[in-house]
Amino acid sequence: METKQNLLVLLGPTAVGKTPISIDIAKKLNGEIISADSMQIYKYMDIGTAKVTTEEMDNIPHYMLDIVYPDEEFTVADFKKESENYIKDINKRGNLPIIAGGTGLYLNSIVYELKFTKVASNEDLRQKYNNLAKTHGNQYIHDILSTIDPISSERINPNDRKRIIRAIEIFYETGKPMSYYNKDFRKETNKYNLAMIGLTMDRAKLYSRINERVDIMINDGLIQEVNMLMDMGYNKKLVSMQGIGYKEIASYLEKEIELDEAIEMLKRNTRKYAKRQLTWFRRDNRIKWIDVNQFDSTNAISEYIIDYITKVYKK
Numbered sequence: 001m002e003t004k005q006n007l008l009v010l011l012g013p014t015a016v017g018k019t020p021i022s023i024d025i026a027k028k029l030n031g032e033i034i035s036a037d038s039m040q041i042y043k044y045m046d047i048g049t050a051k052v053t054t055e056e057m058d059n060i061p062h063y064m065l066d067i068v069y070p071d072e073e074f075t076v077a078d079f080k081k082e083s084e085n086y087i088k089d090i091n092k093r094g095n096l097p098i099i100a101g102g103t104g105l106y107l108n109s110i111v112y113e114l115k116f117t118k119v120a121s122n123e124d125l126r127q128k129y130n131n132l133a134k135t136h137g138n139q140y141i142h143d144i145l146s147t148i149d150p151i152s153s154e155r156i157n158p159n160d161r162k163r164i165i166r167a168i169e170i171f172y173e174t175g176k177p178m179s180y181y182n183k184d185f186r187k188e189t190n191k192y193n194l195a196m197i198g199l200t201m202d203r204a205k206l207y208s209r210i211n212e213r214v215d216i217m218i219n220d221g222l223i224q225e226v227n228m229l230m231d232m233g234y235n236k237k238l239v240s241m242q243g244i245g246y247k248e249i250a251s252y253l254e255k256e257i258e259l260d261e262a263i264e265m266l267k268r269n270t271r272k273y274a275k276r277q278l279t280w281f282r283r284d285n286r287i288k289w290i291d292v293n294q295f296d297s298t299n300a301i302s303e304y305i306i307d308y309i310t311k312v313y314k315k
Contacts, residue, residue, distance in 0.1 A: 005091040006313055007192040010100040010305075011036075011107055011281055012199035013274035015209045017292055019052050021199065022100035023060050024302040032061040032090045034083050036101025036110075039243045041079075042070045044229060047222045048245030050213065070229060070240035073162050080109040087192075104280040105155075111194065111284070113187040119173045129165045138237075144168065149177035159242045188286070195309040198287040199301075200278070205293060207271050214267045217245065223259075226250055244269045 008031070010022050022033050035041075039049040043066045052062060063086050068074045083099065087110075090097040099110060108114060133141045138161050145164050146153035152167045167178040200206075226249040234241055236250040245266055252262035281287060288308060295301045 004191065004193045005087060006096055007087055007110075007194050008096060008098045008309055009036075009107060009111060009194065009196045010098060010199070011102060011196070011287070013206060013277040014050075014102055014270060015213050015274065016199045016201055016206060017298075018100050018102070018199060019050075019056065020298050021292075021301050021305070022098055023052075023056065023058055024298050025305060026060045026096075026098055027058065028302060028306060029096045030094070031096040031098045032086075033063070034086050034097060034099045035062060035064040036079075036083075036099050036103050036106040037064075038079075038103040038106060039240070040065050040101075041067050041074055042240050043068070044232070045070060045225070045240065045243070045246070047217050047220050047225045048243065048249075050217070070234045071238055075163070075166075076105050076109050076114070079106050080114070083110060102277050104277065111189055111196065111286075113189050115181050119170050122169055122173055125169050125172060126165055129168055130161070133161050133165075138164065141165065141168065149179055151179035152177060157239070157242065159237065160239050162239070193313050194286070195312040196284065196287045197305050197308070198281055198289045199292055200289055201291060201293045206274060210270045210274060211267050214245075214263065214270060218263060223249055223253070227253055244273055 008025070010018055010025070012018055022031075025031055026033055035052075037049065039045060040051050041064060042049070045051070051065060064079070064083060067082075083106075087097045087099075099107065101107065129141050129144075132144075139158050141161070141164050142153060142156070142158040145156070145167050148171045149167055153164075156163045156167060158164075170176075170178045170181070201209075222245060226246055229241065229246070230236070230250065230253060236242070236247060236254070241247060241250060248257075248262045248266040248269065251257050251265075252259050257265070290301065290304065292301055295304065
């Protein structure tokens with residue numbers, strides 16, 4: 001019987017403080033960090049994604065950052081495959097893999113037995129639906145998907161043209177909706193000695209931190225970052241540019257809204273996202289929740305987590 005691999009998952013809403021805590025734990029346990037953030041995979045998108053800096057990394061290896069260009073496709077299946085390879089390699093070296101992030105579907109791809117269909121691509125069909133989207137808009141093909149696979153249509157953003165077309169393609173190539181292949185969506189994996197830690201804090205304090213972080217992003221050059229991306233030809237219809245922080249500032253730069261309005265929208269959308277993240281994570285009863293406000297330092301939080309996971313790995 002194959003020995004189970006150790007794995008620590010550190011999750012929580014945006015702005016709760018996952019980055020410094022994950023790095024502190026990694027320093028104390030010979031850890032290596034795998035980012036589970038669907039925006040931090042993109043090159044050039046640093047400020048708006050709150051991407052960890054080289055200085056903050058403090059020589060701790062980080063993976064799944066800056067791996068694709070903003071106009072390239074990267075799927076949950078890609079994340080799962082690459083991350084599982086890292087988990088295996090890190091364990092082989094006798095170190096602890098730490099998955100840290102807040103993208104629910106990325107995390108679920110590791111801690112649940114999600115099945116990703118191997119259906120081959122159909123270029124003619126892809127071209128057909130790409131043309132329909134160009135002519136009528138992404139919402140048009142999203143509506144088509146909702147008639148043949150309502151479950152997948154709920155999970156896929158109406159602006160995510162590539163995933164919409166892939167879901168339609170799977171239906172026409174196999175006769176079954178993509179959701180059929182993910183029907184064991186919440187079957188827990190048994191591959192790892194798994195410790196799942198959820199960071200949380202008082203809602204009002206979290207929202208205050210989010211508002212403050214947005215102000216810091218603006219001061220650090222978020223407007224210039226978005227402007228640079230648009231100058232490079234990355235238009236706001238891209239999935240990457242629909243990310244929170246990018247779509248609001250892009251609308252300001254295209255003179256659709258005023259800057260004050262863009263910043264307020266960005267704060268509001270981030271707060272709503274944090275609320276959705278918490279709702280998503282609360283479904284998993286394997287998560288050990290920690291209120292970071294109950295501790296007086298990052299060190300105290302990481303020591304508490306280390307004590308908890310040591311017991312998990314001894315079982």
